[in-house]
Amino acid sequence: MFKLDFLLLAQVRPLCIGVVASLALLTPLQASDPPQGGVIFEDVAAALGVTYERARSATFAFAQAFRDESLVTPKTLMDVPSHPLKARGAPGVAVLDYDGDGDLDIYVTNGPGAANSLLSSQLQQTGTLGFTDVAATAGVDASGQDSTGVCYADIDNDGDEDLYVLGRNEPNRLFENNANGTFSDITTAAGVGEGSMGSASCSFGDVNNDGLLDLYVANVTDFKSMAAILAIPFALNQPDTLFVNSGGNAFTDVSAVSGIRDLVGVPDDSAGLTWAVALVDVDQDGDTDILTASDNGAIPFAAEGGVDRGFLRVFENDGSGAFSDVTDTAGLLGSPGDWMGISVSDLNHDGTLDAFVTNTGDYFEAFLGLPGAGLGGQTSRHFLQNADGTFTDGGVDPTLASVFGWGTSMVDYDNDGDSDVAYVGGLDVGLIVDASNPGVILQNDGAANFIFDRLALAPPLSADHVRRFEHGMAVGDLDGNGFVDMVSVSNQNAPPPIPLVLYAPVIPITFMSPFNALASFVPVFSASSPGSFVWTGLETPNGSLAIEMNSGGNGNGSAEVRLFGSVGITSNGVVNRDGIGGVVTFEPLSRPAAIRPVLGGSSHASQHSLALSFGLGHAPGGRVEVLWPGGVRNRLYDVEAGERVLFPEIPCSFAGSWKNQGAYASCVAHALNELRRAGVITGAQRARFLTSAIVAYQEEN
Numbered sequence: 128m129f130k131l132d133f134l135l136l137a138q139v140r141p142l143c144i145g146v147v148a149s150l151a152l153l154t155p156l157q158a159s160d161p162p163q164g165g166v167i168f169e170d171v172a173a174a175l176g177v178t179y180e181r182a183r184s185a186t187f188a189f190a191q192a193f194r195d196e197s198l199v200t201p202k203t204l205m206d207v208p209s210h211p212l213k214a215r216g217a218p219g220v221a222v223l224d225y226d227g228d229g230d231l232d233i234y235v236t237n238g239p240g241a242a243n244s245l246l247s248s249q250l251q252q253t254g255t256l257g258f259t260d261v262a263a264t265a266g267v268d269a270s271g272q273d274s275t276g277v278c279y280a281d282i283d284n285d286g287d288e289d290l291y292v293l294g295r296n297e298p299n300r301l302f303e304n305n306a307n308g309t310f311s312d313i314t315t316a317a318g319v320g321e322g323s324m325g326s327a328s329c330s331f332g333d334v335n336n337d338g339l340l341d342l343y344v345a346n347v348t349d350f351k352s353m354a355a356i357l358a359i360p361f362a363l364n365q366p367d368t369l370f371v372n373s374g375g376n377a378f379t380d381v382s383a384v385s386g387i388r389d390l391v392g393v394p395d396d397s398a399g400l401t402w403a404v405a406l407v408d409v410d411q412d413g414d415t416d417i418l419t420a421s422d423n424g425a426i427p428f429a430a431e432g433g434v435d436r437g438f439l440r441v442f443e444n445d446g447s448g449a450f451s452d453v454t455d456t457a458g459l460l461g462s463p464g465d466w467m468g469i470s471v472s473d474l475n476h477d478g479t480l481d482a483f484v485t486n487t488g489d490y491f492e493a494f495l496g497l498p499g500a501g502l503g504g505q506t507s508r509h510f511l512q513n514a515d516g517t518f519t520d521g522g523v524d525p526t527l528a529s530v531f532g533w534g535t536s537m538v539d540y541d542n543d544g545d546s547d548v549a550y551v552g553g554l555d556v557g558l559i560v561d562a563s564n565p566g567v568i569l570q571n572d573g574a575a576n577f578i579f580d581r582l583a584l585a586p587p588l589s590a591d592h593v594r595r596f597e598h599g600m601a602v603g604d605l606d607g608n609g610f611v612d613m614v615s616v617s618n619q620n621a622p623p624p625i626p627l628v629l630y631a632p633v634i635p636i637t638f639m640s641p642f643n644a645l646a647s648f649v650p651v652f653s654a655s656s657p658g659s660f661v662w663t664g665l666e667t668p669n670g671s672l673a674i675e676m677n678s679g680g681n682g683n684g685s686a687e688v689r690l691f692g693s694v695g696i697t698s699n700g701v702v703n704r705d706g707i708g709g710v711v712t713f714e715p716l717s718r719p720a721a722i723r724p725v726l727g728g729s730s731h732a733s734q735h736s737l738a739l740s741f742g743l744g745h746a747p748g749g750r751v752e753v754l755w756p757g758g759v760r761n762r763l764y765d766v767e768a769g770e771r772v773l774f775p776e777i778p779c780s781f782a783g784s785w786k787n788q789g790a791y792a793s794c795v796a797h798a799l800n801e802l803r804r805a806g807v808i809t810g811a812q813r814a815r816f817l818t819s820a821i822v823a824y825q826e827e828n
Contacts (some may be wrong), residue, residue: 151750162539163580165681168613170590172674175257177246181618181670182238184295185273186350190214193557194662197652201659202558210557212541215619217295217350218535218670219276219599219732223288225265225571226308226481229604231736232256234267235616235672236274236292243269244672248605256606256676266371267292267302276599276732279333280340283376284695284704289340291319293326295350303376319378324365325350330734332415332708334404335387335448336757338694339372340703340727345401345410345419348790353556354398356424357691358572360434366398367419371448372385387417388443392460393436400412400424400437402467405729408710409441409471409480410516413758415708417442417450420466420484428463431498435463438537440512441485441518456520458517465492465505468600468731469658472537472546472746474575476719479512480710481575483548485532489638490630490646491554491561502638507532507550511575527579528640534600534731537723538611540583542683543744544718545571549584551615555651558660560619560667562627563646566592574721579641584613592671593647594621597673603736609769610677610687611740617670621649626668627804667700684768686713687752689738690725691775696805697798699778701757706776708756711739714768715746752823759783763816777816781823788824795820 172179193202221234230250245265246258262268273295279288287304294300298320302310314320321344328345334620335341346365348355348652355363368377369385382388390397399421409416419440441457442450454460468485475481482563486507492500507529509521523529535550548571552564566584569577584592595617605612621627627647630636636643649667668826689708702709707727714720722743729733743749748767751774754760759780766772779794799813808816 128238136140138396150762152362163578164543164581164583166541166583166610167588167678168675169588169678170673170675171256171635173674175674177258177672177674179235179244179672180241181216182241183618183669184214184216184350185239186211186295187214189351190557197661199663201655202652203658203660207317207354207557208357212298212348212350212353212356214555214617215670215731216273217275217598218616218618219293219328220601220614220672221277221279221618221734222601222605222614222736223279223734225288225304227287230607231605232278233291233614233674234279235599236277239273240270243267243274250606252495260321261308265308266312269300272300273297275326276328278329278331278728278734280707280727281704282331282340282372284338284692286366286704291329293329293344296325298322298324299326299344312627317376317378318380319370321368327401328403328732330404330406332705333756334369334406334415334444335371336414336701336751338448338692338701338703339374340705340707341372341448342370342378343404343406343417344368344370345404347400347402356422360426360436361394361397364398364400367401367404381448385448386452389452390440391452391455392438403467403731405470405471405726406708407480407724407726408708408754409512410443410758411480411754413754413756414444414446415446415756418471420469420471422465422467423463424465425495425497427498433498435460435799437463437465439466439482456517458519459510462510462520468533468535468550469729470535470537470548471726471729473722474537474546474571475511476573476721477825478720478722479514480722480724481509481511482518483507483509483535483537485535485550485552486529488532488563488646489528490531490563490634490642491531493634494630494648509548509575514688521575523605524577525638526640527577528565528638528642530565530642531561531567531644532564533598534566534615534733535733536600536602536730538602539721539740539742540568540611540677541570541681541683542610542744544715544721544742544744545573546721546723547571548577549600549602549613551592551597551600553617555596555619557666558652560596560621560649562593562596562621563630563642564597564649565591565642565645566590584675589675593627593645593675595671599733600730600732601735603738604687604740606676608677608679609740610679612677613675615673615675619667621667623666625649629786683745684743685740686743686766687738687740687747687771688713689771689773690753691773691774691807693778693798693802696807697776697778697801699798700776701778702755702776705737706755707737708755712752713741713749715743715749718744718749762819764822765820775807777820779820781820781827785824788821791824792817792821
């Protein structure tokens with residue numbers, strides 16, 4: 128059983144009675160204060176007529192019964208594990224071009240009885256950003272499902288994006304894109320329904336390099352209670368699932384034989400609580416590995432007399448789709464946590480892929496009195512990969528601390544050439560709702576040192592993230608201005624006059640951080656007597672969608688790269704049509720190179736745009752290199768600022784073993800001719816890629 132010291136909760140009662148919104152105590156934002164990166168995000172959802180509301184989950188009935196019962200018999204701390212997990216829902220969001228018209232659409236999940244939304248962008252049609260919800264006519268509203276996470280990919284290499292929508296204690300759904308604005312539910316035929324698991328996140332990737340995208344599903348537990356989070360380490364946890372694409376839109380469950388369930392550091396046959404997954408070529412050897420983020424919950428760490436079960440895990444692919452859990456040898460078993468969201472990029476320009484992983488933060492668990500809580504105990508942070516494949520924990524910056532996090536992205540929000548970090552979060556744990564996250568953007572100095580850019584993502588222009596309890600978050604350039612925008616979804620909101628209480632006066636704060644003046648909570652229960660709690664009657668409205676547009680205008684340029692796998696088009700093409708699993712390096716002139724992978728799902732319950740945006744600062748352009756699944760490398764030179772590149776797979780590696788330059792050039796020319804005949808590239812583009820390929824070969828040899 129769990130062992131928690133919740134004595135600090137007794138202080139909730141006086142704060143619940145006649146409390147005023149403590150955010151009034153914050154240092155006001157000054158109009159003269161510039162944002163750190165020179166850009167500001169503006170929430171335009173309401174202005175564009177987006178009316179999405181996240182309906183309550185089916186399990187909210189258990190939460191309401193919990194509240195009502197407290198008015199008759201006050202609840203104690205031992206009752207808290209029976210409160211449902213994410214009672215108001217666990218929404219996710221995807222940014223994608225579902226109709227292939229060149230602009231980015233938005234898919235966001237909803238609760239039972241409410242339609243999921245497919246917001247079709249009208250940018251190409253009207254020249255102005257706007258969205259029309261076409262989920263019902265497209266056949267992807269899934270109104271009967273209590274939907275959670277979402278991911279997408281072209282599973283059949285026919286040139287359009289298919290959708291996979293997760294369910295909460297119910298089957299997941301796979302929707303095939305019919306290429307005419309509609310989708311068909313092919314879940315049963317595809318074999319990916321997965322019964323009644325508590326699924327949180329998903330990710331596509333080609334684990335066996337056969338040109339077909341496979342599917343990983345991150346599962347947690349039965350959402351009807353928080354017992355697995357708070358009290359029972361392993362018995363209630365649900366294992367993850369790996370489906371291999373067999374072709375013909377049919378999948379085979381290979382979880383038991385793939386190695387993904389052979390977890391190091393926990394008892395045999397035990398499963399974790401996996402909130403997030405990314406299928407990514409971590410070691411850049413040409414095959415798709417797996418990163419997962421699992422949760423220790425309120426179970427004390429082993430160092431505190433409990434057990435370690437929450438890790439950032441690394442599963443190494445042997446090239447055939449067989450995986451080994453190398454978390455220990457990667458140096459990550461020493462960093463247990465409540466890991467919940469994953470983003471991947473190169474944070475320090477050393478040529479390796481690093482990870483940022485969200486956690487519960489330095490306020491929430493200190494408030495709960497958990498053993499080991501406080502600065503560093505549950506800090507969201509980055510892990511830097513070393514040249515030998517091990518990771519170094521980036522540690523804790525005492526001037527930043529951290530707040531609760533779910534969805535995350537490594538995004539160059541200011542286009543200065545460095546991968547910055549963004550993350551959102553908030554959680555209902557029954558007695559309180561954590562509201563510590565104000566919407567976080569951490570500006571990177573290029574060496575993985577971060578500054579909180581408070582003004583970039585702050586009201587009144589941005590959404591009031593403190594009052595939105597957000598889960599899913601995805602990014603993409605929605606308006607085509609060369610700066611990446613953000614979309615986030617909350618499961619409930621707390622607009623005024625609902626009280627917000629700062630953590631700082633309630634718990635002893637021994638560190639100086641800008642979050643001290645922002646991290647808050649909503650008191651849902653008050654203490655009726657020592658150790659007993661009753662519902663205050665507080666009700667929060669449904670969650671919402673924020674569409675936050677990047678203002679740009681700081682003078683920095685960017686270039687966009689979208690990969691195109693040529694399997695079935697070129698004679699030797701092996702890469703899936705979306706290029707998922709590819710790793711793209713952009714080296715601006717006179718600036719360090721940036722590296723980003725193409726991911727078929729990451730963040731938390733969400734998926735970013737497949738088009739990668741690279742900031743250039745004031746550089747006029749640069750060089751693009753792609754490491755494709757399978758190991759082929761291609762280059763394109765003289766990419767200019769503002770350019771949007773469709774980079775096709777040319778199955779001829781400039782780094783391969785060739786008899787001579789002529790043999791290599793012949794291979795490249797043949798593939799480019801096939802791509803031109805298929806209408807993928809123009810004659811001018813053929814000439815450009817051929818010239819770049821020859822230059823790359825000469826540089827390599």
